[in-house]
Amino acid sequence: MAIGLYGGSFNPPHEAHRKVALTALKRLKLDRVWLLVTPGNPLKDNAALPPLDERLAAARRLLAHPRVEATGVEAAMGVTRTYDALAYLTARCPDVRFVWIMGADNLATFHRWGRWWEIAARAPIAVVDRPGATFSPLSAHAAQALSRFRVDEGDAAGLAWMAPPAWTFLHGPRSDLSSTALRGRKAAAQSFPSR
Structure with a gap:
């Protein structure tokens, strides 16, 4: 079985997350995709992070796909690091053959993740294109360090069966939505309610 692992805060989950999960499911020929809804991201301020149960419920409503499941497995394991x-x-x-899935915007900061090189050595990685993050992440530190292990997008269907380190950059349907922008809009609407 081949399972894609797509981690994040999902605060809030949105259509771009769904597109990344479905693109990876289809293009990598995965049996399943598990969203690992994190209890808290070590690289972010988690003070205003909604409870895990709320984010899990929202992700499950959004996904509504029989082969994509939102999980709180990191909290159950007692971990927050990938x-x-x-x-x-x-x-x-x-x-099980696991593939780590991330949006292209995360590739730009991947070298700041704890034990990032060991992540790449433990599971193949699929980087899914995001608006505004098509080219610059490919010149980022981690992308350069892992460049010799990059797999052509045309061979992505076999990524789960490749020995890590191995990674590919996938193009597909994209959405301009971001959790940061959605939180900003919500905060603005609360600060300036309509009359």
Whole structure:
């Protein structure tokens, strides 16, 4: 079985997240995609982060796909770092081929993730194009360091079965939505209610 792992705060989940999950499911020929809704991102301020149960429920409503599931498995494992989640899952599911999925905007900061090189060495990575993040992430530190392990997009269907490190950059349907922008709009609407 091949399962894509798509981690994030999903605060809030939106159509761009759905497009990334479905693009990866189809293009990588995965059996499933699991959204790992994190209890808190170590690289972000989590003070205003809504409760995990709320974000999980919102992600489940948004996805509504039989092969894509939003999970709180990181909280159940007691971890917040990608490497720890991958280590846990690969140790407990040795017959499953996991692929880490991220939006292209995350590739630009991937080198700041804890144990990022070990993440790349533990599971293949699929980077899905996002508006405004098509070219600059490819010159980022991690992309350059991993450049010799990049797999042509035309061979992406076999990524789950490749020995890591291996990664590909996928193009597909995109959305301009972002959680940051949606939170900003909500805050603005609350600050200036209509009369």
